[in-house]
Amino acid sequence: MIELRPDQQEALQAVLTAYKQRPEDGKALIVAATGWGKTVFFSSLARELKSINILILAHRDELLDQAREKLQMVDSSAIVGKVGGGSYEWGAPITVAGVDTISRDKHLKNLHKFNYKLIIVDECHHAPAPKYQKVLNALPNAFRLGVTATPERLDGKSLEPIFGKPLFRMDIKDAIQQGLLSDIRSIAIRTETSLDNIKSSRNADGEIDFNQKELENAIDTPARNQRIVEAYQEHAVGRRTICFCVSVEHAHNVAEAFNQAGIPAAVVSGTTSLTERARLYSQLRDGSLKVLTNVLVLTEGFDLPAVDCVIMARPTQSNSLYIQCIGRGARRAPNKIYCLILDITDNCYRLRLSPQNISKALGLKINGGELLTEAIEREEKEKAEQEAREKRALIRKLNERRHEDKEIDLFALPEWQEKPGGLYVLEVGPRKHRIALVPCSSSGWTQLYDVCARLAPDFQGQRWLKAQPLDYALQYAEKRAHQLLEDPGSVKLLDRNAAWRSQPLDPAGKQAKMLRWYRIPIRDGMTKGEASDLISEHKAKLEQKKARKAAKQREETA
Structure with a gap:
């Protein structure tokens, strides 16, 4: 579950x-x-x-x-x-x-x-x-x-x-700041293409955006498509990349430009069969395919956390469409520090009809090559420096932040190691416990992972969690890795092979008292391991309830 x-x-x-x-x-x-x-x-x-x-x-x-x-x-x-x-x-x-x-x-x-x-x-x-x-x-x-x-x-x-x-x-800024999504770094790629003569029209949802046919005629040119490939070669070589285009023909032309440069690329469109889509997604996941171009197929519902580069080759006036596109690269994955956005930026002097860019879409000035979290931090600092009365509070805040950074760094996790076949392995602590995210059979569109472990001293294999999407498996694994780092003795609780887990529950023992205190039913034949899992699950729910209450109180006092 x-x-x-x-x-x-x-x-x-x-x-x-x-x-x-x-x-x-x-x-x-x-x-x-x-x-x-x-x-x-x-x-x-x-x-x-x-x-x-x-x-x-x-x-x-x-x-x-x-x-x-x-x-x-x-x-x-x-x-x-x-x-x-x-x-x-x-x-x-x-x-x-x-x-x-x-x-x-x-x-x-x-x-x-x-x-x-x-x-x-x-x-x-x-x-x-x-x-x-x-x-x-x-x-x-x-x-x-x-x-x-x-x-x-x-x-x-x-x-x-x-x-x-x-x-x-x-929103995406909050989710990134809270560590729920990966950070974002954007680079504006200038072109010689002009958008000034392109009219606007209503799309299928009734929204006004650039007229698609006029936009296609303006931007689907060999020179601009080659500029996209050169930008990838300069800034994103080796990254798993999805590219948003204005039409199916444009998507094919961009993919062809990549293939001619020796960069494996393919196209997914509305007519691509579900079987073929699954094959292309699998190739993008394992790295044999580097770039997948599309029109709007990947704006919603596409779920591949390993994607760490998004090319916005499609100008749009829609904030919603722009956010949907860049959000496709924001899911967390092992060792994914940030998602790179290559924002293909054309000339447009009519400000009323200017296309979206990352600064406009997020309402935040982001300098070229700057991480979103860096931009937020810089903007906050600039704002604070403008108000002299807040200088003392700013210094205190920065000192507290430095102290927090030191405490967090003591328990920083090492990098995940990506192995052949899509396996991720994390080695934890001086005793070298090993935690792995193991690909199991896909559930339709989503690649699922088991969370497995080999814990010191005997390193017997065990499965902690079965068949979960990558971001949830990663969250589960890293939570327990931090537990091992912060409390080495917790290995006794985490080890599914520990001898105590198969022992019968003592009706007069501490675990039984806790079960009764929490009003958790005790069934006949319950083991200490089963009791431990039930208690841990109940405590987690209590923590979530406490967090919800605290969030509500913050909202009421804001």
């Missing part, structure tokens, strides 16, 4: 509270960065509300498949039907549905028949579109939950009339 972080627990509790207060026609909006774990979050909500029929709505087939995978990872007993992509599995307690399919009149009738009480809209910034509105209007009494990384739209339409004000918000 996937373990939610305290921030995800906070979001879950906020939605559950809103649902209990108004289960009929209630609303909730969660805004969280790409890579935060929105699918795992709403899958956990579905597990909590499994007594009602639930409809999960998305606009792409791969999003439906990913939602079904995560639902069954979070709750192995979940029964999930799919409507869309040629499937019509009506009648399951949980239905994942494609908006193109379910918005047709013949399918709208089934919405009333199966009495859905909760609608979850994935990537809900699309919800103002007519097809979504048809589905939502067909279920006026259902509770609505929208999840998105980017609630702002170019057409100015607000999501609040549909989902209410955000109950929880964590």
Whole structure:
């Protein structure tokens, strides 16, 4: 089972509270960065509300498949039907549905028949579109939950009339600062291309952006495509890279320019089969493919934490689209210090129609080559230095930060070692405990990992966690690695092969007293190891509850 972080627990509790207060026609909006774990979050909500029929709505087939995978990872007993992509599995307690399919009149009738009480809209910034509105209007009494990384739209339409004000918000800057996502470094790559004569038009969602055909004619040139390749060779050689283009033909031309330079590249588009996509993603993961170009296929639902470079070869006026694109490289992975953004920057002197760049999209001035965390730190320092009355507080803050840095560095983890076959190994402490992230069979779109260990002194193999996405497996492994560093004696608790774990629980012992104190049922034949796991799980839940309470208090006093 996937373990939610305290921030995800906070979001879950906020939605559950809103649902209990108004289960009929209630609303909730969660805004969280790409890579935060929105699918795992709403899958956990579905597990909590499994007594009602639930409809999960998305606009792409791969999003439906990913939602079904995560639902069954979070709750192995979940029964999930799919409507869309040629499937019509009506009648399951949980239905994942494609908006193109379910918005047709013949399918709208089934919405009333199966009495859905909760609608979850994935990537809900699309919800103002007519097809979504048809589905939502067909279920006026259902509770609505929208999840998105980017609630702002170019057409100015607000999501609040549909989902209410955000109950929880964590943007990409917050997630990076809290260590939930990898850092970002951006380099602006100048070109000689002009965007000044390109008109604007409405896209499929009703937003105004550069006219796609005019944009394609302006930027899909041999000179600009070669400039993209040269920028990669100068700044990003060896990095696993995805490149966003303006059209399928543009994507093919950019990929061809990379291949001619001896850099393995391929294209994924809307017509690429699911089998072929899985093969390309696997090649990008193992490094045999260096660059994967696309149009909009990878903006939503793409999940490959190893990607550590994003090329923005597609100018856009949309803040949402820009954030979605760069967020595809922000997931954490072993030894991934930052994701490099190569921002292909064209000339545009009409400020009203100027394209997005990373500074504009994040509302933060970022100097060339500067990490996002460095930019935030610099901006905060500059602001503090402008106000003389805060100088003393700034010095005190910096001194405290230095002290914290020293304490953290004492327990800094060494680097993960990447081995053949996608295996990651971490050697911990002077006793050289070994923790490994071991690829196991993929679950559809997502490569899953077991967390395994060999602990001193006998180094017998053991599995700590089974079949989890990389970011969750990494979180679990590093938490226990820190525990081994900070308390070497904890190896006795972590070692699944320790002799004490198989001993029967002493009814009069300390563990049994703790179980009774926490009101955890004691079953016949329970071992000390099983009791230890139950106590640890309960303590973790108490810590999460305490963190949620502290976060709520901070919010009330802010």
